[in-house]
Every structure is written in C-alpha cells, then in structure tokens.
Amino acid sequence: PKEQTLAVIKPDTSEEHRDEILEEIQAGGFTISQLQETVLSREMAEEFYREHRDKPFFSQLVDYMCRGPCTMLILTKENAVEEWRAMMGPTDPNDAKENAPGSLRARFAKDILENAVHGSSNTEHAQEKIHFLFGEISSGSELINA
Numbered sequence: 217p218k219e220q221t222l223a224v225i226k227p228d229t230s231e232e233h234r235d236e237i238l239e240e241i242q243a244g245g246f247t248i249s250q251l252q253e254t255v256l257s258r259e260m261a262e263e264f265y266r267e268h269r270d271k272p273f274f275s276q277l278v279d280y281m282c283r284g285p286c287t288m289l290i291l292t293k294e295n296a297v298e299e300w301r302a303m304m305g306p307t308d309p310n311d312a313k314e315n316a317p318g319s320l321r322a323r324f325a326k327d328i329l330e331n332a333v334h335g336s337s338n339t340e341h342a343q344e345k346i347h348f349l350f351g352e353i354s355s356g357s358e359l360i361n362a
C-alpha cells in the first residue's frame with residue numbers, strides 16, 4: 217500500500233540544490249502530493265520540533281528553521297517513510313559521507329544542525345506533521361492513492 221511522509225527542504229539549502237533534490241525525489245518514484253514554500257514562525261517551528269524541546273540544540277534549531285523559506289512536501293510512495301529517510305542519509309553529514317556517500321545529507325548538509333533536509337521518522341509522526349503543516353484537506357485519505 218502507498219504511504220505518505222513529510223519531507224522538508226530546510227532554509228540553508230540553495231535554490232540550485234533544492235531543484236536537484238526535487239528532481240531526485242521524482243526520479244526516485246515518489247509522487248509529490250503537495251508542495252508548499254513557507255517561512256515558519258518561531259511558534260510553528262517550536263511546535264513542529266516539540267519532541268526535541270529538551271535538547272541542548274533546541275533554540276538553535278528553531279532559529280535555523282525560521283531563518284528563511286522551507287519547502288514542505290508530502291511524498292507518496294510504497295514505504296515512503298523509510299525510502300525518504302534512506303535518500304536523506306544519516307542526520308550528521310560526517311556520518312553520511314562515510315556511510316551513505318550518495319545521500320542528500322552527504323552531498324548538501326553543512327553540519328549536524330544545518331543538515332539540508334528533514335523527514336518523518338514513522339507513519340504516525342508523518343500524519344501528525346502533515347496535518348499540522350497542511351491542515352485537514354491535504355491529510356485526507358484521497359491523497360494516499362495519489
């Protein structure tokens with residue numbers, strides 16, 4: 217069955233890299249069910265990353281995510297959550313360069329904070345964050361088969 221995940225191209229990513237990432241997403245067989253470019257407010261960024269609120273890097277993370285436009289995507293494919301995570305590679309680009317050299321973070325991330333892209337870690341989170349960022353309409357079941 218098709219699955220949805222939430223992908224975010226973060227504010228440090230250049231337009232050129234963003235276009236390359238969007239092309240790779242499509243070449244990878246994902247359907248881009250929704251695409252929205254947004255500058256997050258602090259409140260939205262804090263809510264989006266609330267699972268990380270106790271981490272020492274939380275305020276830096278929020279600053280970074282509000283710094284410029286994010287491209288938010290709903291990606292649809294079989295096994296979309298895992299496949300998008302594999303395409304991104306590990307959180308830390310040093311790790312990515314060593315263990316997943318072709319991955320997006322190996323190629324485009326600056327460091328462990330400014331790591332170019334985000335993806336939901338499981339289907340539950342994906343639905344929650346999709347609903348939070350896109351609202352009722354876009355998280356409807358009709359998109360599952362897009």
Ligand code: CMP
Binds near residue numbers: 328330
């Ligand atoms: P992401 O996969 O979007 O989930 C949480 C984000 O926090 C992560 O990508 C990075 O942007 C950031 N992050 C994770 N670990 C660290 C860390 N050790 N130091 C700074 N930022 C981090």
